[in-house]
Every structure is written in C-alpha cells, then in structure tokens.
Amino acid sequence: MSRIDVVVTGLGATTPLGGDVASTWDAMLAGRSGVGALTQEWAGQLPVRIAAELAVDPATVLDRVKLRRLDRSEAIALIAAHQAWADSGLADAGLDPERLGVSIGSGIGGAVTLLAQDDILEASGPRRVSPHTVPMLMPNGPAAWVGLELRAQAGVHSVASACATGAEAIALGLDMIRAGRADVVVAGGTEAVIHPLPIAGFASMRAMSTRNDEPERASRPWDKGRDGFVLGEGSGIVVLERADHAAARGARVYARLAGAGITSDGYDIVQPHPEGAGAIRAIAKAISDADVAKSDIVHVNAHATSTPVGDMAEITALRTALGDHPVLTATKSMSGHLLGAAGALESIATILTIRDSVVPPTINLDDPDDGLTLDVAANKARQLDVPAALNNSFGFGGHNVALVFTRV
C-alpha cells in the first residue's frame, strides 16, 4: 500500500515574541526574549514573578463581545487558526467541510475561567456565574471553536498530554489524514494560564525559574545557571494537508510532516525516565515512520525547558537515538514554555528552519553544562542547510512525542 504523504500548507501563531508567525520568527532569529516581569498586583506574593506574556493582546484582534464568551486559550487558538487558514489559501479552495478536521489541544485548558467564575460564585452567588462558563473552561473548547468557525465536519479532537500536547495534536492530525478520515486538518496547541494558581502550583514543584531580577535571562536551557522553566502563553497552529490535495490546488508547501513517534514512559508521573528511554523510543519511531536515516536529521528543535534534570536527560536521549551530528536549539530560551502550545510553536520554528536554512539561537547559553556534548546554535542564529529535522516534546505524565519534518 502506498503511503499517504502529508504536507504543511499554513502556519499561524500568537506568542510572547509576536502576534503572528512572521514577527515571532523574526524575534527568534534576532535572539530576543519574550520574558518579562509580571506587573499584576497578585504577582507580588508569588515566589515566581516573571513570565512570557503575549506580545499582542487578543483584545486588539477580536471584538469585545466575542471575547466575553472565550477563555483566553480559546481566543488565541482562534486567532492563530484564522491566520493559518488564511495562509493556506484553503478558504477559496472549495474544500468539502466533511473532509476538514481539527486537532487542537491545551495542557491545562480553561483554568483561568474556572478560577474567575469561582471568585464570582464565592462573592455573588450561583446566579451571577456566567452562562458561558462551561464552554469557556471545557478542555475541548479551543478545538471546538476553531471547528465551528472553519465549519470543520470531519471530527474535532483535543488531545491532552501536558507539555507534549501541541506535538501530539499535530501527530493526531497526521494520523487522521493517513487513515483517510480527512484531507485537511487544522492542528496545534494553545495555552493561557498566567494566573497565580498555576504559577503557585508549578513553583511549589520547584519547576520554575525564580530569576525574578533578570527576566530575559531566566530561560536558559543547558546553561549551568538554569533553575527551571519560565511560563509562557500563546498558540501555534499548522494546516496539515494530504500532499496530492495540496499539489492539485497548487498550494504553497512549507515542508512535509514525514513522521511521528509517540511513547509513554510508564515510569513516574512527573520525572522523566533517567536514561530517557521513552524519549529514545519516540525519536526512533518518528525516524522509522518518516523513513529517513538518523544521519539525515541534521537539526533538532529540542524540548529543553531550562530545568536542571530534563535538559540533560534529553541530551542523553538524543545522543543515543541520533548520534552526535545534529545541531540543536531550544527556542524556549526566547519564548518561554508555552506548555500545551510548545510543541506546536516549536514545530513552526522547525518548519521555518527547514525553509530558511537558518537555526534560531538558544539564548542565555553563556556557561554550557558540562554534560552538553552536542552542538547547539548558542546565542546567535546559524546558517545551516536542513533537509530534515526533528522536534521533541515531553510532558508530565510520561508523554514523549517526536515529529520529523522534511523539505519537500
């Protein structure tokens, strides 16, 4: 049976680095940080007072009445999805809605709505709780809204695998097209939980950087001075399309989504397997699925979140799974950690690395960890011909997702 090829024909994003893909990519190549001090009053009591907030307020993009009915994670998923949809040129392509699917997930979902409505419940009673509460906080809300506005009828899915969500949603989109259930899938992730409770929760786990006095230097994957991740918010969305469908309409193709590997550690609820066993298997599966050789993968956009343990476990896994040749980067050094959107934003960065033959930098890598034995595009972008690249994402719960993108 001949394999169905899947390509990427549209990109959309709203991130701490920019309100769209172009501005986000420019900021990455320039090595800019999207991290800043939290100036909200509630931040004062927290051990962590930094985050990577959106560069462009959704209120300047969507109208006020519409925003009343949307959790922030839904609003930004809609913004990114409409960008990707416009970018794909599919709006005028006469696509049958029954062949259009959606796969968009979130790591945490509408927690900010839940907490805000709980405040109203406590202060004013149940009758004052918004009738929009449930559709705003439900984890499938972002996918459902995008499906509604694009009139997608081939199925709307919302996977949840913590910080691997964005990548797993894209992998599910690949499966949907390969299985013949859709010709086009709008796929990606969204997250917006810059709120004291999630921050306090992550901070209690000692997972977050407390470099409050130097926000822009706080996210520093693989650097000896790293002390945890920096929470970011944003959404990244890609349009996946059956390759022959894209070719028939003369679509502009960014890259091929050549393969995906998904594994679970079965080891610990939050700690990665110490030898990265699950990650190694995910990478091997993705390479096999993509039908490329290890040596073909010349670049990796790593998961690397700037945590002491996780960053080095990934290096070990990459050395075992690929060898010592790939050039790495960790764009979370600039964007912060977008949790459920991270794998989607980093897929976009990987795709643009292939297109532009340039690897965005890992900033703040001033004093590399002794265990960093692979080549990293440290502190400035690096020209590199990238015919094939890997994007890793790992999530609490032991989720490992590896995606392989190749030049068409």
Add this chain to the structure above:
Amino acid sequence: MTRDEITAGLAEILEEVAGVNPDDVAEGKSFTDDLDVDSLSMVEVVVAAEEKFGVKIPDNEVQNLKTVGDAVSYIEAQS
C-alpha cells in the same frame, strides 16, 4: 421609570452583553429574531436586568419575554 427609560436601560445591557447596537433596540424587536441574542446571552441579559431595575425575573417568565416590549412591560409591572 417610563417605558422609554426602561427600553434605554435594556439597550445598554444588550450592547454590553451581546454587542447589539442601541439604535436597533425598540419595543417591537424580538430578542432572538431581530437582535440575534442567543440563549446564553439572554440569560446574561436577564441577570443584568434584575440588577439594574431591582426586579426578579424567574426562569419560567423569561420564555414569555419574546420582544423588548414584553420585557419592558414585565419590568414596569414589577417595579
């Protein structure tokens, strides 16, 4: 409070909650058919109207309030 004042108050609520142009709000207009107020937004309108006009509008009354005029009459009778 006159009927016109109640209508103006409802227009303010409808603009805030559902983005309805206040100029479109008149006693003869249907909330759903003319002003595009969906069922969830109607719940918000009712709660806001209770607060604004100091009345109680039970859920079983809401289904009888088809037009702005129906709502004005109900509020006028209660207040």
